[in-house]
Amino acid sequence: MIKKILKSIGPGPLVAAAFIGPGTVTVCTIAGVKFGLALLWAMVISILITVVFQEMSARLGVISQRGFAELIKTEIKNPILNIFITVLILLAIVLGNAAYQAGNISGAVLGLSVLNEVYTIDIFGLTINIYSLLIGAIAFSLLYIGNYKILERSMISLVVFMSISFVIAAIITKPDLGSxxxxxxTFRTPENSLLTVVALIGTTVVPYNLFLHSALAKEKWKDKSNLKLAQTDTIIAVVFGGLVSMSIIITASSLYIEGVENASDLALGLAPVYGNAAKYVLALGxxxxGITSAVTxxxxxxxxxxxxxxxxxxxxxxxxxxVWMLVLLIGVIFASTGIKPVKIITIAQIANGLLLPLIxxxxxxxxNQRHxxxxxxxxxxxxxxxxxxxxxxxxLGMKSILQAFQWI
Known part of the structure; x- marks a missing residue:
């Protein structure tokens, strides 16, 4: 029975791994620290939106046996429009993912830095973080093998480990279940929380996941009869991923810390209140x-x-x-230069937010194309x-942009 269930698991966990990266951990931490449990409803909305769009992406891949990007190239017949959309997607997704990659690697480094001191080396006048090179090497190895089954199983193991870590951290804080x-x-937006609501949705409904899911679905399932498996896999993985994000908000809501710069602040903030064990659990998560997102x-x-x-x-x-080597290399280089992860991730999220409606x-x-x-x-x-x-x-996006301009 267990063997059958494991065989039915597809790209869903990889999609969940893609949106539960350091960016999501950071945004959820900020949401919990600043607004407590008040924005949990926004994660429910995020899960619903993600399930709807990821199901369409998976269905597209299974039935057409082509990826979303491949179909855009062949189905948009107007040559000028085709070139415009192709260039826009290439710039936003490929360059955007390079920015995300730097944040992903930096996030994994932050997790390790909580557990141990950071080691650096000097190369041609540049100070290079050893952990960045290590994480880049792990991601390189998983991708270079070029075997979908090995990649899938490795990522599922990491996602399960990550999920358990964050859920345990939430349980340690002994939250009020009624609250x-x-x-x-309860749908409410405390003062100055709208941008955080948009960020919670934006970090969960990730545009590049729509391309990734369709491509992986056709790798996993070659027959139309497997569509139900693909849909079930999508729903379970996204809902579970959303629960993990909610666990991070719950954990962060129990702390009183200011000036959150990155997700490691949450791990460090747990230690004085709940002991070093809580810090280590969250750091490992x-x-x-970071590792899972550095691969996806x-x-x-x-x-x-x-x-x-x-x-x-x-x-x-x-x-x-x-292509993936180039993106990985850019991520490793930028992550090793000491640029703050929050800034890198924010730039990528803005690009994704602008691109999401078009995609x-x-x-x-x-x-809706019957052919x-x-x-x-x-x-x-x-x-x-x-x-x-x-x-x-x-x-929500337009409203947050207007609000941001008012602040400026």
Whole structure:
């Protein structure tokens, strides 16, 4: 029975690993420290939006046996529009993921730095963090093997380890279950919390995951009869990932710390109140979050670039490897220069936030193409829900932009 369940697990955990990175840990920490449990409802909305759009992405991959990026290249017939969208996606996703990669590696380094002192070496006048090189080497090894099954199993193990760490950290703080439930079902935005609400949604509904999921789904499932497995895998993984994010908010809400710069502040803040064991648990979770995202970000960039440019999307193809190697290298270099992770992650999140509506619209349009999906096109209800959720995200994004300009 267990063996059968494990076989049915697909790319869902990899997608969860992609959005539970250092960026998510940082944003959830800020949400918990500043607003307590008040924004738990925003994570529920985030989970719902992510389930809807990731299910469409998985369905697209399983039924068409092509990735989202490949379909954009072939289905947008207007050459000028095709080039414009392709260049926009390439710049935003590939360069954006390079920025995320620096944040991912830096986040994993922060987890290790809580456990042990940081070791550096000087090369040509530059001070290089040894941990950055180590994490880059681990990500390189997992990606270079070029075997989907090995990659999938490795990532599932890391995701399970990461999830257990964050959930244990939340349990250690002995939260009030009644208060948690109340804030999950009560929609309220405390003063100055709107930008954090948008950040919580933006760090969960990740544009590059829409490309990654469709590409991985076609790798995992070659037959249309597996669609139900793909949908179940998506729902379970995303909901579980959302619960992990909520655990981080719950953990952070128990502390009274100021000036949160990164997720390691949460681990360090736990020690005086709950002991060193809590600090170590959370630090290990942060390390695992960084490693998993350090693998998925270059992988997604490679799928997008190769799909848009018409190159092979096989894991062991030379051009595919070239793209993820470039993204990984950029991430390692920037992570080793001492740039603060929060700044790197913020830049990437802004780019993703601007790109999400366009990508989501293209995905909805693609899901209504009968020559691609046959009877598996979106129903009217699915279209209504997906468009309504998209409008909600755009509305929040525009409102937060206006609020930000008022602050400026």
């Amino acid at each position: 948690i439930l109340s804030n999950i079902i 942060l390390f695992a979050a 970000a270059p992988l997604a960039a490679a799928y997008v670039a190769c799909g848009c440019l018409g190159w092979s999307t096989k894991l062991n193809s030379s051009k595919f490897r070239l 989501a619209l293209m995905l909805i349009w693609m899901m 691609i999906l046959g009877v598996h096109v979106n129903s009217k209800t699915q279209n209504l829900i997906s468009v309504a959720l998209l409008v909600f995200v755009v509305f």
